[in-house]
Amino acid sequence: MPDTMNIRRISAACGAEVSGIDLTRAPSPGQVDVLQRALGENGILLFRDVGLTPEQHIAFSRNFGPLEAHVIGDFALPGHPEIFVVSNVKEDGKLKGAVYAGQYWHSDLSYMQKPSMGSLLLCHEMPEIGGDTMFANMFMAYETLSEPMKRFIGGLSAVHDYSHAYDTYFAHLKERPPLTAEARARTPPVEHPMVRAHPVTGRKALYVNPGFTKGIVGMPPEESRPILDLLFRHSVRPEFIYRHKWRVNDMIFWDNRSVTHYALADYDFSVRRHMHRTTIAGEATH
Numbered sequence: 001m002p003d004t005m006n007i008r009r010i011s012a013a014c015g016a017e018v019s020g021i022d023l024t025r026a027p028s029p030g031q032v033d034v035l036q037r038a039l040g041e042n043g044i045l046l047f048r049d050v051g052l053t054p055e056q057h058i059a060f061s062r063n064f065g066p067l068e069a070h071v072i073g074d075f076a077l078p079g080h081p082e083i084f085v086v087s088n089v090k091e092d093g094k095l096k097g098a099v100y101a102g103q104y105w106h107s108d109l110s111y112m113q114k115p116s117m118g119s120l121l122l123c124h125e126m127p128e129i130g131g132d133t134m135f136a137n138m139f140m141a142y143e144t145l146s147e148p149m150k151r152f153i154g155g156l157s158a159v160h161d162y163s164h165a166y167d168t169y170f171a172h173l174k175e176r177p178p179l180t181a182e183a184r185a186r187t188p189p190v191e192h193p194m195v196r197a198h199p200v201t202g203r204k205a206l207y208v209n210p211g212f213t214k215g216i217v218g219m220p221p222e223e224s225r226p227i228l229d230l231l232f233r234h235s236v237r238p239e240f241i242y243r244h245k246w247r248v249n250d251m252i253f254w255d256n257r258s259v260t261h262y263a264l265a266d267y268d269f270s271v272r273r274h275m276h277r278t279t280i281a282g283e284a285t286h
């Protein structure tokens with residue numbers, strides 16, 4: 001039913017709400033094409049009141065590519081390795097998923113040789129106050145740099161490393177144990193261009209993020225650090241950001257090639273925040 005699907009922009013920075021599609025049923029190839037283009041143009045797609053089972057969430061996500069299991073198997077939904085659980089909920093004293101996930105600006109799996117194309121996060125439980133997710137438009141971040149800066153970074157690659165998040169953001173969090181030697185071995189540092197052209201729109205996006213980008217190829221830290229810090233600050237200017245206040249059964253499909261995101265830890269941690277995420281595999285960047 002492609003004629004009834006409606007896509008409405010929801011913010012100047014990025015994001016569109018999609019209605020008129022039943023995600024419990026297989027979309028037509030035409031609908032998948034429309035959604036892929038809308039994702040490329042808007043950076044995030046919001047679906048309201050979806051109420052999907054894990055199987056339906058996985059099935060819908062697979063229309064956009066193969067799914068990636070998270071490197072830390074403990075965060076997977078039992079029986080469904082394709083679902084990464086983001087949760088502060090404990091059962092028998094054990095956390096049901098990744099607590100403190102994404103509480104820093106990042107692009108999912110930018111630390112992999114083939115970073116994720118997109119992620120679909122479905123809200124199951126949410127505190128009444130707080131727990132929003134922010135999304136920053138990396139097309140706008142790139143386009144508002146000066147021409148000399150665009151030329152400079154256009155020829156450079158950056159080093160992305162999963163362990164960077166553990167050595168910085170998670171270092172002081174006792175409920176996020178250090179990365180195991182095995183997980184470190186599975187996520188060696190990788191290199192990606194600092195600017196990526198989007199495969200659907202051709203538009204250029206800045207492709208660095210504070211969570212996982214730890215250096216610039218060929219530069220010592222004393223040179224690369226100030227450049228990265230400047231780009232990180234610039235990339236999250238308020239006018240580039242859409243902040244989503246979650247309702248239960250909202251699902252957001254974001255494009256990891258053109259937006260970064262940040263989960264706000266501003267809520268009462270004794271209140272349950274529980275989400276399921278699927279992560280779609282992407283292409284090599286070089």
Ligand code: SIN
Nearest residue numbers: 086101102133263277
């Ligand atoms: C994530 O980075 O995937 C988690 C986002 C969130 O919990 O809002």
